[in-house]
Amino acid sequence: MTDRESRAPRFVVVGIGADGWDGLSGAARRELVSATRVFGSARQLALLGSAVDAEQTAWRSPMSAHLRGLLADPGPTPVHLLASGDPMFHGLGATVVDAVGAADVRILTHPSSVSLAASRLGWDLGGVRVVSLVTGEADEVAAQAGEGRRLLVLSRDASSPAAIAAILREYGWGASSMTVLEQLGGPDERRHESTAAEWSLPEGDPLNVVAVDCAGPVRHLAPGLPDESFDHDGQLTKQAVRALTVAALAPVDGQVLWDVGAGSGSVGIEWLRVNPTGRAVAVERDPTRSARIAANARRHGVTGRLRVVDGEVAAVVPTLGGPGPDAVFAGGGLTREVFSLLWHALSTGGTLVANAVAIPTQQLVVDLAAEYGGTLRRIGMEEAGPLGRLTAWRPALPIVQWTVAKGSR
Incomplete structure (x- = not known):
């Protein structure tokens, strides 16, 4: 014993x-x-x-x-x-x-509610994705939905099925089949079925699980979503560079990311998509862009894990509190002062990635790399585009990317 x-x-x-x-x-x-x-x-x-x-x-x-x-x-x-x-x-x-x-x-x-639900539906529980709305938001369903996927959603209350249907309709999964299983295992067990597009049933029992057989857009797993996946005003880390940036940030389960000078929030959102147990803070000085980040987060189902903070980076960072971040992305507004604040806050062993477009900022990260080490990359991208009646390569502005781990030097 x-x-x-x-x-x-x-x-x-x-x-x-x-x-x-x-x-x-x-x-x-x-x-x-x-x-x-x-x-x-x-x-x-x-x-x-x-x-x-x-x-x-x-x-x-x-x-x-x-x-x-x-x-x-x-x-x-x-x-x-x-x-x-x-x-x-x-x-x-x-x-x-x-x-x-x-x-x-x-x-x-x-037996859990999802075990009972899988047995009623004849679903292999090993291939089902579980989403909990008990403490989360309904838009988290959007983070898991994808063509051919099966979801079991733990409802918060009687209003959850309608909220789930609304999210599915809004983001293109209206054809998904929905089954609401109430009072599973009890004498009053009931079952209601419809599609998300046609869902109009009144609220039922608050003790329910919602099964979703997804039909709609496919779910891309790798970072680097198309630029049109994000609402933006031009302040956007473009698709290919975004994929390289998320890879450089090297997400690990449960980590915290600070995305400073967040713009549209695309890097933080993509980081959260590949790190379902992670959390992020997006710092943005423009209130209009901050609202846009929140809307983009909702669209991608990460609202509950992304905190948007308005204000200048230098003023906001000292107020964030809590344990330091595990990763930092500096996408805009990097100065030596801002870097010092971020570096001080970054957890030992954490990673900082800075993307620089303007020559003065590029020179700054080159100088910082000489002091702190890390890796410098110059990223040049070209895409084919129209040139009159012909097609020609159109180069994007080159980006200098600096990646450094705290404690590496």
Whole structure:
């Protein structure tokens, strides 16, 4: 027996489905029968009926504050907590383990809502993408939708299906089939089907999962979306250079990017598209461009992970707070002062990439590279275009790109 197995947990998290007591395993029933205090939502506690004699407490609103207080001062232990479905799948169990450590928690699992949904639909869960709107926004569906993809969306409430349909229609996936599965596993389980384009059903049960069989534009996986994928006023890192820039930034799961002088926000947005657990801050001094960045983020489904900050870089950077970024992209407005601020904020081992077009800025990054090391590249691009009745190569302005890792020198 391991030390963890011999140690009594302070918290026991029991997954429960819409089928309530009848759907619990023998082990889960024994745990709850032996409990002295049980916490859960009013709906979950009602599912226990008279089978559990423990003191039962419904979560106060906001639940997050009530839970934090309980975890900090649990009183007599073990404390039993009810969670919907699988506690470790976007659930309460993961929150509790993060707060107090795995050694102090025992988890009794239950089929998740996505497992139940896949079984109803006959979908191979291994090929399905899961999107959670419990804490996210409906536009995150746009980040995962693509021709031939299957999505299972964990709804926030009864309004989620209509919001999902609206996003799909707005961005070209109106032909997608939608199936709303309510009260999965319970006696009141229901199913509603339509396409996103034709969705007009009234709000139903707040406990629902939305299955989407996508039909519409294909999903490009590599960075370097067409320029027309972004609304802009000309302040845009062009497609091929953008792909090279995102590659130079070398995204890693969970990292934070600062995109300063963000323009249309295209680099930060593409960085987030290839890093689904990452976050980004876009700094832009022009309020009109800031609004455009927010609209572009919504279009690409990264609103919840992209923070847009208005103001001059030199004034804004000291106010951003929090841990330093893991990566920085300086797309515009780079000066020695701004570089010093960014370099100071950048985490050790982090990467800074600067693209320079104007000769004075190019000279600046050459000088900085001499001081700090890194790699300099001069990028020249040409595209074929009309020349009267003929076709000729039209060169774009050359760009000097400097990539440097903090601590490399």
